[in-house]
Amino acid sequence: MANEGKRVYTWELPVRFTHWIIALCIFVFSITGFYIGNPFMYAISSKQYIMGWMRFIHFVTAYVFLMCVIIRIYWGFMGNKYACICAWFPFSGEKLSELFSVLKFYLFLSKKVPYTVGHHALSGLTYLIVYLFFIFEIASGFALYSVNHHGAIWYILGGWLTGAMSLSFIRLYHHLVMYVLLSFTLVHVYFALYSDSREKNGLMISIFTGYKFSSGKESDL
Numbered sequence: 001m002a003n004e005g006k007r008v009y010t011w012e013l014p015v016r017f018t019h020w021i022i023a024l025c026i027f028v029f030s031i032t033g034f035y036i037g038n039p040f041m042y043a044i045s046s047k048q049y050i051m052g053w054m055r056f057i058h059f060v061t062a063y064v065f066l067m068c069v070i071i072r073i074y075w076g077f078m079g080n081k082y083a084c085i086c087a088w089f090p091f092s093g094e095k096l097s098e099l100f101s102v103l104k105f106y107l108f109l110s111k112k113v114p115y116t117v118g119h120h121a122l123s124g125l126t127y128l129i130v131y132l133f134f135i136f137e138i139a140s141g142f143a144l145y146s147v148n149h150h151g152a153i154w155y156i157l158g159g160w161l162t163g164a165m166s167l168s169f170i171r172l173y174h175h176l177v178m179y180v181l182l183s184f185t186l187v188h189v190y191f192a193l194y195s196d197s198r199e200k201n202g203l204m205i206s207i208f209t210g211y212k213f214s215s216g217k218e219s220d221l
């Protein structure tokens, strides 16, 4: 039995910091983005500058978000084994069988609790997909931005996408992915609470403190 009764330092500061700043960014992006796409408040005086502020906040948040995504990916190579980017690629035979077993647990088809300290195969794969959506939002966002901001940096960050897709589709997909990320957030929080209640390992608290409580049943990663 590994680590029975032990507190295990799982999520290091860069993982927790980027997690919560990214969660905050998604919240701010969704409010300002929804307003940009569908302005639901009307200015009654030119001094109110509502759309200007919404766009400004959206763009400032974009740089914070971009930095967090870069830091988290960097930490995937520099951090502890639980932060390792390798956890997001569960494609070995053993990991694929773990993935199906965990999937059955989350679909309420099995009662076999997936005891793990770090990410299990399904959460690792989910975060890989979530980060691909993040990267798409960055590229499509900067593609929209590059239309009236010319320079190599905007081109590298997303401007190149305008050569591959029409602007109206970039805008549509940029908008639609917001709903994908909001839906993910709902399912994510629900299953984090569900896992915590079944594994009883302090999962919810761990994303604040960094520590998980080992039940002794996990295989360490």
Ligand code: HEM
Pocket (backbone or CB within 6 Å): 015, 019, 022, 023, 024, 026, 072, 083, 118, 119, 120, 123, 127, 130, 181, 184, 185, 188, 189, 192, 203, 204, 205, 206, 207
């Ligand atoms: C708002 C309340 C939220 C809570 C309570 C929460 C809770 C958690 C917990 C407990 C974990 C670690 C365990 C695991 O699932 O492996 C985690 C990880 C993660 N969450 Fe959340 N989360 C929240 C919001 C979000 C949002 C809005 C996003 C992005 C759309 C997000 C994306 C992620 C990612 C990518 C990870 C993996 C962490 C990493 O390895 O960097 N979370 N979350």
Ligand code: HEM
Pocket (backbone or CB within 6 Å): 026, 029, 030, 032, 033, 034, 036, 037, 038, 055, 058, 059, 061, 062, 063, 065, 066, 137, 138, 140, 141, 142, 144, 145, 171, 172, 174, 175, 177, 178, 181
């Ligand atoms: C680095 C990341 C991002 C950048 C650079 C960015 C940039 C932009 C830009 C330039 C626009 C068009 C503004 C205008 O036409 O005045 C826009 C619109 C929008 N953004 Fe983002 N954005 C980013 C991330 C996100 C994320 C993560 C979400 C969702 C959670 C989001 C949701 C939206 C929405 C819904 C719109 C309105 C689209 C429409 O016109 O229907 N953005 N964004």
